[in-house]
Amino acid sequence: xxxxxxxxxxxxxxxxxxxxxxxxxxxxxxxxxxxxxxxxxxxxxxxxxxxxxxxxxxxxxxxxxxxxxxxxxxxxxxxxxxxxxxxxxxxxxxxxxxxxxxxxxxxxxxxx
Amino acid sequence: xxxxxxxxxxxxxxxxxxxxxxxxxxxxxxxxxxxxxxxxxxxxxxxxxxxxxxxxxxxxxxxxxxxxxxxxxxxxxxxxxxxxxxxxxxxxxxxxxxxxxxxxxxxxxxxxxxxxxxxxxxxxxxxxxxxxxxxxxxxxxxxxxxxxxxxxxxxxxxxxxxxxxxxxxxxxxxxxxxxxxxxxxxxxxxxxxxxxxxxxxxxxxxxxxxxxxxxxxxxxxxxxxxxxxxxxxxxxxxxxxxxxxxxxxxxxxxxxxxxxxxxxxxxxxxxxxxxxxxxxxxxxxxxxxxxxxxxxxxxxxxxxxxxxxxxxxxxxxxxxxxxxxxxxxxxxxxxxxxxxxxxxxxxxxxxxxxxxxxxxxxxxxxxxxxxxxxxxxxxxxxxxxxxxxxxxxxxxxxxxxxxxxxxxxxxxxxxxxxxxxxxxxxxxxxxxxxxxxxxxxxxxxxxxxxxxxxxxxxxxxxxxxxxxxxxxxxxxxxxxxxxxxxxxxxxxxxxxxxxxxxxxxxxxxxxxxxxxxxxxxxxxxxxxxxxxxxxxxxxxxxxxxxxxxxxxxxxxxxxxxxxxxxxxxxxxxxxxxxxxxxxxxxxxxxxxxxxxxxxxxxxxxxxxxxxxxxxxxxxxxxxxxxxxxxxxxxxxxxxxxxxxxxxxxxxxxxxxxxxxxxxxxxxxxxxxxxxxxxxxxxxxxxxxxxxxxxxxxxxxxxxxxxxxxxxxxxxxxxxxxxxxxxxxxxxxxxxxxxxxxxxxxxxxxxxxxxxxxxxxxxxxxxxxxxxxxxxxxxxxxxxxxxxxxxxxxxxxxxxxxxxxxxxxxx
Numbered sequence: 001x002x003x004x005x006x007x008x009x010x011x012x013x014x015x016x017x018x019x020x021x022x023x024x025x026x027x028x029x030x031x032x033x034x035x036x037x038x039x040x041x042x043x044x045x046x047x048x049x050x051x052x053x054x055x056x057x058x059x060x061x062x063x064x065x066x067x068x069x070x071x072x073x074x075x076x077x078x079x080x081x082x083x084x085x086x087x088x089x090x091x092x093x094x095x096x097x098x099x100x101x102x103x104x105x106x107x108x109x110x111x112x
Numbered sequence: 113x114x115x116x117x118x119x120x121x122x123x124x125x126x127x128x129x130x131x132x133x134x135x136x137x138x139x140x141x142x143x144x145x146x147x148x149x150x151x152x153x154x155x156x157x158x159x160x161x162x163x164x165x166x167x168x169x170x171x172x173x174x175x176x177x178x179x180x181x182x183x184x185x186x187x188x189x190x191x192x193x194x195x196x197x198x199x200x201x202x203x204x205x206x207x208x209x210x211x212x213x214x215x216x217x218x219x220x221x222x223x224x225x226x227x228x229x230x231x232x233x234x235x236x237x238x239x240x241x242x243x244x245x246x247x248x249x250x251x252x253x254x255x256x257x258x259x260x261x262x263x264x265x266x267x268x269x270x271x272x273x274x275x276x277x278x279x280x281x282x283x284x285x286x287x288x289x290x291x292x293x294x295x296x297x298x299x300x301x302x303x304x305x306x307x308x309x310x311x312x313x314x315x316x317x318x319x320x321x322x323x324x325x326x327x328x329x330x331x332x333x334x335x336x337x338x339x340x341x342x343x344x345x346x347x348x349x350x351x352x353x354x355x356x357x358x359x360x361x362x363x364x365x366x367x368x369x370x371x372x373x374x375x376x377x378x379x380x381x382x383x384x385x386x387x388x389x390x391x392x393x394x395x396x397x398x399x400x401x402x403x404x405x406x407x408x409x410x411x412x413x414x415x416x417x418x419x420x421x422x423x424x425x426x427x428x429x430x431x432x433x434x435x436x437x438x439x440x441x442x443x444x445x446x447x448x449x450x451x452x453x454x455x456x457x458x459x460x461x462x463x464x465x466x467x468x469x470x471x472x473x474x475x476x477x478x479x480x481x482x483x484x485x486x487x488x489x490x491x492x493x494x495x496x497x498x499x500x501x502x503x504x505x506x507x508x509x510x511x512x513x514x515x516x517x518x519x520x521x522x523x524x525x526x527x528x529x530x531x532x533x534x535x536x537x538x539x540x541x542x543x544x545x546x547x548x549x550x551x552x553x554x555x556x557x558x559x560x561x562x563x564x565x566x567x568x569x570x571x572x573x574x575x576x577x578x579x580x581x582x583x584x585x586x587x588x589x590x591x592x593x594x595x596x597x598x599x600x601x602x603x604x605x606x607x608x609x610x611x612x613x614x615x616x617x618x619x620x621x622x623x624x625x626x627x628x629x630x631x632x633x634x635x636x637x638x639x640x641x642x643x644x645x646x647x648x649x650x651x652x653x654x655x656x657x658x659x660x661x662x663x664x665x666x667x668x669x670x671x672x673x674x675x676x677x678x679x680x681x682x683x684x685x686x687x688x689x690x691x692x693x694x695x696x697x698x699x700x701x702x703x704x705x706x707x708x709x710x711x712x713x714x715x716x717x718x719x720x721x722x723x724x725x726x727x728x729x730x731x732x733x734x735x736x737x738x739x740x741x742x743x744x745x746x747x748x749x750x751x752x753x754x755x756x757x758x759x760x761x762x763x764x765x766x767x768x769x770x771x772x773x774x775x776x777x778x779x780x781x782x783x784x785x786x787x788x789x790x791x792x793x794x795x796x797x798x799x800x801x802x803x804x805x806x807x808x809x810x811x812x813x814x815x816x817x818x819x820x821x822x823x824x825x826x827x828x829x830x831x832x833x834x835x836x837x838x839x840x841x842x843x844x845x846x847x848x849x850x851x852x853x854x855x856x857x858x859x860x861x862x863x864x865x866x867x868x869x870x871x872x873x874x875x876x877x878x879x880x881x882x883x884x885x886x887x888x889x890x891x892x893x894x895x896x897x898x899x900x901x902x903x904x905x906x907x908x909x910x911x912x913x914x915x916x917x918x919x920x921x922x
């Protein structure tokens with residue numbers, strides 16, 4: 001099955017070490033940009049108590065949830081131990097400066 | 113090809129060095145370890161609980177065989193190294209095993225001292241040092257009845273306690289007239305002896321052993337005065353000596369231990385040494401905390417970073433005998449230059465002594481209730497001037513971390529289900545389990561595994577006490593000056609000084625110049641951002657991504673991800689027009705909750721993020737600006753109506769409060785900052801629990817500082833009294849600026865002043881008139897750049913990306 005890529009916006013629309021939100025009928029998706037200009041997308045919903053991950057502080061390849069400071073790995077969506085849980089991650093690819101995302105989450109997270 | 117690192121001594125100090133090294137430079141060396149014992153590395157300080165049957169050997173293993181395999185470390189178990197050939201850089205073990213090295217680490221530890229009396233080699237004479245000794249004691253306890261422990265120090269008493277629990281009748285023989293004379297003074301030692309006697313232990317004091325008598329195995333112990341006691345087992349626990357025989361035979365300079373410099377290097381530059389075998393600046397150490405500090409320094413040099421120095425340790429002792437709380441640290445001997453502060457309550461079995469010199473703690477002995485041990489220890493280590501709270505110091509750090517849940521906070525007495533960390537719901541049992549299962553030694557470790565004390569931090573003292581009582585008191589205390597976070601070894605003060613002296617003006621340049629090991633974390637980045645902003649008010653460009661969401665969005669995030677909006681109401685005074693504007697905005701945006709806050713303002717709750725600029729625009733039309741209710745910043749100035757209305761009012765407290773709020777609003781501070789002005793000593797504005805509070809009196813104004821109404825209630829200290837409003841303004845600005853410039857990020861005025869002392873603050877503000885005026889001027893200069901309403905900027909379209917979605921898919 002081919003992936004249905006949609007345009008999200010340009011890399012520079014997201015601040016380095018920051019995030020923006022893509023609003024979808026199935027809930028918000030947070031799109032992160034790291035210091036090295038890597039881009040990741042996670043469901044904007046912390047596995048702990050649903051905090052908006054897009055509002056957290058990005059450090060390295062992690063984001064700290066703004067509500068209770070759970071650290072979530074941007075690549076896998078997995079919480080950093082001792083916390084357990086997972087936010088669904090979404091495929092991302094770059095076409096030049098354009099961020100392309102699929103609305104079908106990656107496998108591996110039960111929290112879809 | 114990788115260089116070869118050989119470790120001789122598979123114990124806590126050596127293996128900890130390897131662990132630290134692997135963290136810093138995992139692939140630097142090909143590592144080989146020699147260990148005399150047939151085990152992996154285990155937690156030697158937990159041997160007493162093993163003997164007492166509270167723990168098993170498995171529970172105290174720190175590194176099993178798998179760990180060595182996983183880290184590609186060659187382990188020679190049960191092989192004793194007998195020769196170091198320094199010329200050819202080779203070591204040889206008893207069985208002929210040879211290993212070459214480029215760098216060598218000696219961590220040979222210590223050996224028990226056997227007193228040189230006839231019969232000390234008889235069967236049944238045991239030392240107390242390793243797993244083998246514990247096995248011997250446990251077996252002896254099964255077959256025999258009478259044990260004699262020679263030595264009434266820490267180790268001897270723990271051994272005696274263990275043997276007693278194993279069912280033996282135990283007599284402790286001690287040369288001196290009181291127990292643990294190196295750690296305890298006479299009153300505490302007597303209380304300890306009495307408690308142990310009540311448990312059934314026997315004592316022979318001032319008894320000098322002359323011989324151990326027996327044919328094949330020990331039968332009796334004979335003393336100098338000719339008396340004898342019957343013994344099936346004799347445990348020698350009179351002390352340890354650094355084990356440096358191997359080093360000495362290899363020609364490495366040794367005195368009472370292997371002599372090392374501050375980088376843990378011996379006189380042979382290829383050879384390092386850590387642990388109990390070491391002599392550093394003339395001292396040897398036998399507790400675990402210093403060993404870990406040495407390990408860290410040594411690893412730093414092995415990793416070729418070359419920046420760490422070991423500068424000696426201050427140590428504390430705790431006896432690991434269930435039901436006995438005892439704490440000792442520093443030097444408790446008094447001379448004519450010292451003073452003694454003593455609290456004694458024989459009926460409750462509580463004794464505390466502090467030895468003080470020049471208002472600084474030199475040593476402490478505690479018996480019965482040791483909950484404040486870590487606090488005294490911190491005060492001693494930091495050499496804090498205690499003159500400001502000296503009259504209360506013996507009563508302890510009131511409400512230690514339990515935010516008013518009563519005073520029954522003796523950690524050892526607490527049940528496992530007692531909640532320690534109210535923020536994260538962590539019970540005592542969770543913490544104890546994490547410490548024992550994962551072999552944790554530091555507060556940071558416990559935080560990482562359990563989250564206890566990682567949120568508001570008010571239970572930090574309790575968690576430290578649990579750590580101390582679980583691992584036995586000599587847990588790894590924080591280094592002399594705590595680094596800002598795990599990203600760097602630099603302290604808050606070093607970072608601030610570096611920003612100034614090196615003219616660093618971005619977060620990245622600070623991280624580059626100060627040896628950050630990572631790209632920064634949620635602890636250090638906001639702190640550095642603040643320090644830069646405070647140092648360079650006119651030049652620094654605030655780094656939004658290093659701020660917590662509330663300060664980035666200028667609104668307070670709520671549990672459902674919506675935000676609250678709280679406009680500033682100057683001095684708590686408002687007008688019908690403002691109230692109408694707030695009411696209209698609340699209706700227009702369908703605000704779910706309208707709440708009068710504790711700071712005399714009105715909060716609107718439940719706004720979506722993209723609505724924020726619009727509601728700010730609406731409020732702005734009526735002149736309402738941001739109240740900074742979301743920031744580490746000036747919050748409010750609470751006032752009463754003062755002499756304008758109140759029949760008791762002495763001054764215009766409302767008018768003064770408004771002036772103070774106009775002076776200070778917009779200022780970023782290390783933590784939130786609150787003001788209040790009360791019109792008379794009835795103090796309706798609660799000025800004595802604020803960061804800066806004014807209590808008006810007939811003759812003028814009392815200025816109070818460093819109060820706190822939050823986690824831990826703290827009443828203010830009286831700074832001084834002044835007679836004019838102009839003076840109030842100047843002192844207010846100066847105090848706030850000195851706090852802004854010198855407190856650590858996230859340190860409120862209350863803990864700051866407890867750290868630096870009220871005397872210091874008075875010196876800066878009252879005694880130094882020029883300094884005060886200069887500080888006030890620096891504050892006013894900085895305010896020129898801070899007093900811009902962030903809501904107005906954003907209502908006009910600033911930072912739009914913060915408030916809008918990048919894309920909407922319908």
